[in-house]
Amino acid sequence: MSAFMNWSCEDVSKWIESLGYQQYTACFTENYINGRKLILVNCATLPRLGVTDFKDMKAISGHIRELLEILDPRGSRSIALPPVEPRRLFLEEKSRTGSTADSLTYMQFVKERGLDEYT
Numbered sequence: 001m002s003a004f005m006n007w008s009c010e011d012v013s014k015w016i017e018s019l020g021y022q023q024y025t026a027c028f029t030e031n032y033i034n035g036r037k038l039i040l041v042n043c044a045t046l047p048r049l050g051v052t053d054f055k056d057m058k059a060i061s062g063h064i065r066e067l068l069e070i071l072d073p074r075g076s077r078s079i080a081l082p083p084v085e086p087r088r089l090f091l092e093e094k095s096r097t098g099s100t101a102d103s104l105t106y107m108q109f110v111k112e113r114g115l116d117e118y119t
Contacts, residue, residue, distance in 0.1 A: 004035045004038065004067055004068075005094060006035055008035075009032055011034075012028050012035065012038055013028050013029045019063050021056060024049075024050065024056070026050075027050035028049065033049070036096075039091045039092060039094065039095040041060075041064055042061050043058065046060060068087070068088075069087065070087060086110055087106075089109075090106050090110070093109060
């Protein structure tokens with residue numbers, strides 16, 4: 001799993017700043033967005049964090065999807081894929097804390113959920 005999973009709130013803020021959005025660093029630190037919580041951030045949640053400019057929301061969401069290696073949702077994915085791709089489901093599971101989430105591997109998750117055909 002990528003190193004971002006272990007990012008602190010400050011690491012996430014530095015990453016946001018490195019993308020050129022220093023005006024939003026406080027939005028992420030004040031809402032305690034660490035690497036695990038970053039998994040759950042998208043265009044629907046950004047306004048609640050304080051990011052309300054639509055162009056910035058689209059760009060930041062795109063950078064997060066890129067970081068998480070999630071497919072672009074604008075229709076470039078096959079209709080044969082499940083409504084939510086397995087990697088996103090896995091990352092949502094990993095966003096939780098505790099020994100079960102910490103020890104869960106992608107292959108274990110896929111096998112337990114019967115998602116073998118989609119990987």
